[in-house]
Amino acid sequence: MSVDALKVNGLQKSFGKNHVLRGIDVTLEPGSVTVLMGANGAGKSTLVKVICGHQRADGGSMTLAGHPFDPANAADAIRQGVVTVHQSIDDGVIPDLDVANNLMLDRLVERSHGLFVRERHLRAAAAKVAAEMGIDVNLRARVSDLSVADRQMIAIARAMARAPKVLILDEPTSSLSATEADRLFALIDRLRDQGVAILYISHRMSDIRRIADRIIVMRDGAISGTFDTAPLDYEAAVTAMLGHRMTDVDVAVQSGSGPVLELSDLRLTQGAAPINLEARDGEVVALVGLLGSGKSRLAEILYGMARPASGTVRINGENYAPSSVEDAVAQGVFMSPKDRGTNAVIAAFDIADNMTLPFLKSLSVGSLLSAARQKTRAQEMVGQLGIVCQSVSDGIGTLSGGNQQKVMIARWLLEPAQVLLLDEPFQGVDIGARRDIGRHIRATATGRATLVFLAEIDEALEIADRIVVMNEGAIVGEHKNQNVDLAALVANISGAQSTATGPQP
Amino acid sequence: MNDRFLDFAIRYGFLILLFGLIVYFSLAAPGFFGPLSAAFVLQSVAITGILALGVTCTLVVGGFDLSIGAVATSALMLSAYSMVILEHPTVVAVFLCLGMGALVGLINGLLIVKFRVPDLLATLGMMFLLIGLQRIPTQGNSIATGMTLTDGTVAEGTFSAAFLWLGRHRFDVVIDRLLPMPVVIFIGIAVLIWLFLGFTRHGRLMYAIGSNERAAALVGTPVNRYKIAAYMISGVTASIGGILLAARLGRGDIASGNNLLLDSVAAALIGFAVLGAARPNAFGTAIGALFVGILLQGMTMMNAPYYTQDFVKGAVLVAALVFTFYLSSRRSGAGH
Numbered sequence: 021m022s023v024d025a026l027k028v029n030g031l032q033k034s035f036g037k038n039h040v041l042r043g044i045d046v047t048l049e050p051g052s053v054t055v056l057m058g059a060n061g062a063g064k065s066t067l068v069k070v071i072c073g074h075q076r077a078d079g080g081s082m083t084l085a086g087h088p089f090d091p092a093n094a095a096d097a098i099r100q101g102v103v104t105v106h107q108s109i110d111d112g113v114i115p116d117l118d119v120a121n122n123l124m125l126d127r128l129v130e131r132s133h134g135l136f137v138r139e140r141h142l143r144a145a146a147a148k149v150a151a152e153m154g155i156d157v158n159l160r161a162r163v164s165d166l167s168v169a170d171r172q173m174i175a176i177a178r179a180m181a182r183a184p185k186v187l188i189l190d191e192p193t194s195s196l197s198a199t200e201a202d203r204l205f206a207l208i209d210r211l212r213d214q215g216v217a218i219l220y221i222s223h224r225m226s227d228i229r230r231i232a233d234r235i236i237v238m239r240d241g242a243i244s245g246t247f248d249t250a251p252l253d254y255e256a257a258v259t260a261m262l263g264h265r266m267t268d269v270d271v272a273v274q275s276g277s278g279p280v281l282e283l284s285d286l287r288l289t290q291g292a293a294p295i296n297l298e299a300r301d302g303e304v305v306a307l308v309g310l311l312g313s314g315k316s317r318l319a320e321i322l323y324g325m326a327r328p329a330s331g332t333v334r335i336n337g338e339n340y341a342p343s344s345v346e347d348a349v350a351q352g353v354f355m356s357p358k359d360r361g362t363n364a365v366i367a368a369f370d371i372a373d374n375m376t377l378p379f380l381k382s383l384s385v386g387s388l389l390s391a392a393r394q395k396t397r398a399q400e401m402v403g404q405l406g407i408v409c410q411s412v413s414d415g416i417g418t419l420s421g422g423n424q425q426k427v428m429i430a431r432w433l434l435e436p437a438q439v440l441l442l443d444e445p446f447q448g449v450d451i452g453a454r455r456d457i458g459r460h461i462r463a464t465a466t467g468r469a470t471l472v473f474l475a476e477i478d479e480a481l482e483i484a485d486r487i488v489v490m491n492e493g494a495i496v497g498e499h500k501n502q503n504v505d506l507a508a509l510v511a512n513i514s515g516a517q518s519t520a521t522g523p524q525p
Numbered sequence: 526m527n528d529r530f531l532d533f534a535i536r537y538g539f540l541i542l543l544f545g546l547i548v549y550f551s552l553a554a555p556g557f558f559g560p561l562s563a564a565f566v567l568q569s570v571a572i573t574g575i576l577a578l579g580v581t582c583t584l585v586v587g588g589f590d591l592s593i594g595a596v597a598t599s600a601l602m603l604s605a606y607s608m609v610i611l612e613h614p615t616v617v618a619v620f621l622c623l624g625m626g627a628l629v630g631l632i633n634g635l636l637i638v639k640f641r642v643p644d645l646l647a648t649l650g651m652m653f654l655l656i657g658l659q660r661i662p663t664q665g666n667s668i669a670t671g672m673t674l675t676d677g678t679v680a681e682g683t684f685s686a687a688f689l690w691l692g693r694h695r696f697d698v699v700i701d702r703l704l705p706m707p708v709v710i711f712i713g714i715a716v717l718i719w720l721f722l723g724f725t726r727h728g729r730l731m732y733a734i735g736s737n738e739r740a741a742a743l744v745g746t747p748v749n750r751y752k753i754a755a756y757m758i759s760g761v762t763a764s765i766g767g768i769l770l771a772a773r774l775g776r777g778d779i780a781s782g783n784n785l786l787l788d789s790v791a792a793a794l795i796g797f798a799v800l801g802a803a804r805p806n807a808f809g810t811a812i813g814a815l816f817v818g819i820l821l822q823g824m825t826m827m828n829a830p831y832y833t834q835d836f837v838k839g840a841v842l843v844a845a846l847v848f849t850f851y852l853s854s855r856r857s858g859a860g861h
Contacts, residue, residue, distance in 0.1 A: 323743075349745035357743050364743065368736035368804060377733060378744040380726035387725040431744070 023086045025050045025217030026071070026102070026186045031080035033066055040066045042241045043080065048186055048217040053208060055228050056221045057261050058238035058450075064221055067238070068188055071219075072104040073097030085185055101185035105175050105192060107448075112175030115164035120146035122163050122174050126181050153177045154207060169200030173207060180211065187211065188219045191448065193227050199310060205230050225478060229254065237261045258451070271462070273485045273502050276300025280469035281322075281439050286331030288317045292493035294331060299439070299469035304462060306472045306484030306501075308513060314493035315473045316358075319443050322471070323355040324348035335438050349378060352438035356429055358447055358473075364428045365416055372398035372412040375431050382435070401430035406456050422453025429457055436467055443473045458483040477509060489513055535801035535852050539845070543816050550823035557826050560699045564708070570818035571711035572597075572766045576789035577796075577810045578718045579762030583644070584793060584805035585722060586755045587735035588637065591648040593763040594786030595655035596629050598779075600767025602659040604688070605668035605777025612682035619688070622764045629655065630760025634753030652786075660779065668777030684775050692772025707769040711811075714762060719807035731755060732804070784835075791842045792817060798845040817841060 026048040033041040040063045048054055058064045069075045071082070073091030082089040084100055091097035097104075105112055113122050121128075123146040128137070146159055155173050163171055172192060179187060189208075193201045208231055212218060222228055228235065235252055237245040237260040245260030247253055280301050285294040292314065299305050309315045320326040322333065324342030333340045335351070342348035348355075357363035366374050376383055376394045383393045398412040405426045409419060416424060429445060442461070446454045461470060461483060474480045480487050481501060489497035489512035497512030499505070551558035576593045583590040600622040607618040629651060636647040664675065670683045695702040696709065722728035731751050733741040742748045770782060795816060796802075796809025820841065821834055829837075 344745075344747075345743060346745040346747055355743070362737075362739060364737075364740045366733045366736045366740055368732065373729065373733075377730075377741070377746075380729055384726045387727060389724055389726050389729060 023050075024048065024083075025085060026089070026219075027083045028067075028071070029081050029083075031067070031070060031082070032078045033063075033070060033075065034078055040241050041070070041077070044238075044241075044243060046236060046243070048219055050185070050217050051212055051215045052233045053212055053218045053220055053231050054234045054236055055232040056219055056236050056238065057228070057257060062238040062261070063241040064238055065190075068104065068190060068219075068221065071097070071186075072102055072188060098182060098184075101183075102188070103179040103182055103184035103186070104188040104190065105172075105179050107190045107192075112178060113163045113171050116162065118160050118162050119150070119157055119166070119174060120159040123149045123159075123177055123181065126178060149177055149181060153180060154210060167200065169196050169203060172196065172200075172204060176204075176207060180216075184216065186217045186219065188221070190221045192220075193222065193224060201227065224476070225254065225258075226476065228257075261451070271482070271485065271501055273500060274302050274304075274465070275485065276303030276469075280336055281471070282334045284332050284334070286318075286321075286333060287329040288314045288321065288493045290329045292329065295493075295495055297488065297495060299471060301469060302466040303485050304465050304470040304472060304483055306474050306480035306487045307490055308474050308477060308480050308487060308509075309490035310475065310513060313490040313513075315490045316443070317493070318490070319355060319441055319471075319473050322348070322353060322439065322441055324353075352436070353441065354378070354432040354437045354439075355441035355443060356432050356445060358444035360425055360428050360447070364431075365424060367417060370413045370415055371402070371407075371409055371419070371427055374416045375401060375412075375427050376434065378431060379434050397434060398430075401433065404433075405430050405460050420450075420453075422449045425449045426453060426457060429461070433460075433464060438468055440468050440470045441473070442470070444475065445472065446474070446476070446479050454479070454482070477506070477513070531852065532801075535848075537800070538848065539798045539816075540800070540812070543812065543819070546816075546819060546823065550819070550826070554823055554826040557823055560703055562822065562826075564703050564705065566815070566818040566822045567708040567711070568705045569822065570792075570814040571705070571707040572769055573785060573788040573792060573817075574711045574811060574814035575707075575714055575766045575769070576763050576785055577792035577814050578714055578807055579759035580789055581793045581796065581805045581807055581810045582718065582722070582731070582755045582758045585728075585731045585735050586752050587738065588644040588752065588755060589648065590633065590756060590759040590763075591645060591786065591790075592629060592633060592651040592655060593759060593766075593789060594782060595652040595659075596626055596760055596763035597767035597770065597785050598782040599629075599655045599659045600626060600764040601771040601774075601782060602663070602668065602777050602779065604768055604771045605684070606662055608684050608688060609668050609670055609672075609682040609777065610674065610680050615685045615687040619691075619768060622768050623761055626760040626762075626764025626767075627757050628760070630757035631753060633760065634756035637756070638749040638752050663777075663779075665779065667779045670776075684772070689772050689775055692769050692774075707773065710765065710769065714765070715807060715811045718758075718762075719811075722807050727751070727754075735804075788817070788838065789814075791838055795842060795845040797849040803849050813845070 024047045028044055028046040031041050031044040032039070044067060056064055056067070066075070070077045073094045073096055084102065089100060091100060091102070114125065117125070120143050124142050127145070143159060150157070150159060153173065153176070155177055157166060157170050163174060176189070192204060196204060208218060208220070220231065232252055234246070234248040235257045236243060237257050239261060245257060247257050278301050279298045281299040283295050283297045285296065287294050295318070307315045307318065317326065321328050324345045324347050335353070340351060342351060342353065366377065372394045375398045380389060383390055383397065395412055401407070402409065402412060407423050407426045407430070409423065416427065419427065425445065425448070429442070432440060445457060449457070472480070472483055481504065484501050487499045487501055487504065487509065488495055489509065491512065497509065499509055556562060576597060580590050580593055603625055604618045604622050607613040607621050608615070613621070633648055633651055636642045636651070637644050666672065668680070670680060672680050674680060691706055694706040696704040696706070698704045722731065730741065730746050734746065734748050734751055738748060766785065767782070771777065774781060792814035793805060793810045795813030796806060797804060799806070799809035799812045802809055817838055820837060824833070824837065
């Protein structure tokens with residue numbers, strides 16, 4: 021192709037004294053997927069916001085297909101052919117309308133559409149779009165009833181209905197399971213073949229390996245590396261992102277002392293296979309599995325949000341059957357849930373209030389809260405976890421994703437736990453913060469059993485002493501985190517018949 | 526510089542406006558600036574202020590209570606019925622009313638958390654129900670000593686002196702017999718709710734529920750109990766408002782208290798704008814009530830006709846809401 025789809029020249033943007041973008045040069049070519057990597061705070065989001073018209077640049081220029089491009093606002097950028105699918109999918113769909121209406125929504129907005137909706141035409145056109153995009157869902161289904169992956173597909177399909185020259189996907193897989201992500205990648209492949217220039221922002225190495233044609237790495241507001249010769253040098257890209265070599269995290273595997281958490285013949289649902297599992301004091305156990313493998317259900321049962329069909333759970337030899345989350349917390353079982361935005365972050369609160377939320381009682385005199393004690397405790401945790409913030413009285417929204425997650429984890433390290441459950445603790449977290457969290461969880465593991473629920477094998481290998489694989493509500497494999505047979509692990513996860521690596525004592 | 530000015534405007538704009546208003550009326554309306562006029566303003570906002578503080582609690586947990594006006598008028602009628610017709614002593618009448626308020630709050634709360642009725646609809650239904658209910662025992666008539674009952678007997682009871690004291694007593698502050706009892710109760714409740722919401726762990730958890738209910742539940746907060754508690758607080762404060770109204774009027778007037786709901790909701794919403802809080806808070810609510818009171822008092826003293834009052838209140842409310850939602854969103858948008 022002779023003309024670049026989008027060319028960014030010397031883009032600059034500052035917020036006060038903070039230079040977020042200092043002279044960015046990027047070109048996007050038609051029919052190619054460019055992955056944008058960068059730790060939190062590198063300036064990725066700001067770059068995207070400038071390109072998609074949410075913010076104006078302070079300096080530099082952009083051209084779109086050879087013509088000057090300076091979008092006044094988001095709608096202008098879309099009109100000119102730059103379409104962005106943002107991280108939170110629900111911004112891109114109307115949950116209460118059905119699939120067909122969602123797909124045709126942009127058509128309905130056009131003045132040329134006329135007053136009345138011609139239902140049959142609308143459905144025919146929607147079916148056509150769905151077929152083109154390879155979306156296989158009931159067009160009459162309400163979008164709110166669909167899975168996250170389907171909603172994401174529809175958001176992208178809507179974006180594609182405008183025939184964009186440039187499509188920006190901002191961490192599209194952050195809430196997708198592996199199989200769902202595969203469907204998304206297939207769609208991206210198809211769009212690439214249609215000649216769309218795609219800018220793909222992600223933290224996940226597995227995604228990047230799967231779809232990247234080129235990799236651009238940002239660090240401290242500048243481009244720190246461009247990789248476009250096959251085979252792509254992923255390790256060098258990570259190095260460019262972090263500024264130092266990615267070293268495999270060395271896990272000094274602990275087998276733990278006495279058993280803390282014991283599951284015996286626990287059936288997650290009626291008719292599921294019984295689960296037997298033991299987690300010991302000081303041990304970090306990773307439970308890996310795809311969406312629907314039952315690991316979320318297990319987490320819910322342990323945290324008092326759901327009841328098992330049968331079987332018993334014991335903690336330190338005593339029967340444990342929490343009737344509510346409140347009850348679970350009172351018995352020393354803490355959980356940091358996944359999707360911190362919906363499940364954990366109190367947007368209206370500052371860092372100290374967010375962090376101390378579960379244990380306000382112990383930070384109060386009678387009912388009266390001690391702000392001083394809250395601050396002291398929060399500051400301790402800020403120091404221990406290396407949370408980057410001006411002060412603990414800053415709003416939680418001022419922190420980057422990685423630091424927000426650190427606050428959410430710190431919440432449950434304030435008081436000693438019997439059992440600590442971490443559900444997808446590395447979701448939307450840059451690699452630096454991920455290492456910090458992993459290191460701290462391992463360093464504090466003594467005195468409790470730690471269960472980490474993960475979809476990514478890489479992450480499990482980084483944090484766990486033992487990796488337990490779940491599939492269809494049952495435990496299908498167990499691996500000590502030492503010279504792990506990756507092929508066997510992957511086979512367990514994908515549900516290929518049980519391998520030689522059976523459960524270990 | 527511009528950011529800092531915006532920040533300052535959001536934080537102190539409303540208080541500066543209030544101060545400016547006082548200065549303006551003091552200069553323009555002779556007699557506005559003085560203890561008597563101040564006591565009158567406070568007196569005029571005390572009852573709406575008390576109701577507004579209750580509704581603030583429900584706003585904090587992300588809910589809304591439309592039934593407060595109806596609870597207050599029900600308490601008014603109930604206290605009259607209890608004392609004039611049933612001839613109960615003061616204490617019984619007061620506790621009956623408080624109990625009624627708590628019960629209505631409990632039912633509201635249960636409708637919302639157990640039966641999953643959206644808060645606006647549940648409390649709207651309750652409002653309707655109470656407005657109807659308070660008319661049934663007296664066939665729609667007001668209650669006064671000496672009225673003839675359906676069975677032909679004459680109501681012999683009276684509002685006791687102790688009960689009327691609640692609404693009419695004036696404390697000696699600066700001048701003799703200056704500060705009315707309802708104002709003292711209003712200030713007392715304001716301080717209590719301010720402490721409760723701002724400085725206790727219960728208040729903090731209620732704000733957490735209002736901001737992200739799911740996250741609050743997942744740290745082990747008994748969300749349902751706190752929500753029910755918020756509606757019960759709202760019900761009890763509304764019944765206190767009704768008691769004070771009855772004590773001031775000295776009769777069970779079926780037609781009074783029509784404006785209570787709108788005025789108190791307005792005060793609570795204006796409170797969002799005070800100190801740039803952008804969320805419900807007790808201090809803001811009290812200031813919001815005061816703001817409306819001062820504005821109306823000043824206008825009345827400058828001979829503005831009474832029928833312009835609602836228009837002015839509405840205008841203040843709309844301005845405060847724009848202030849809260851537009852300016853604050855610009856501030857948070859610029860912060861990144």
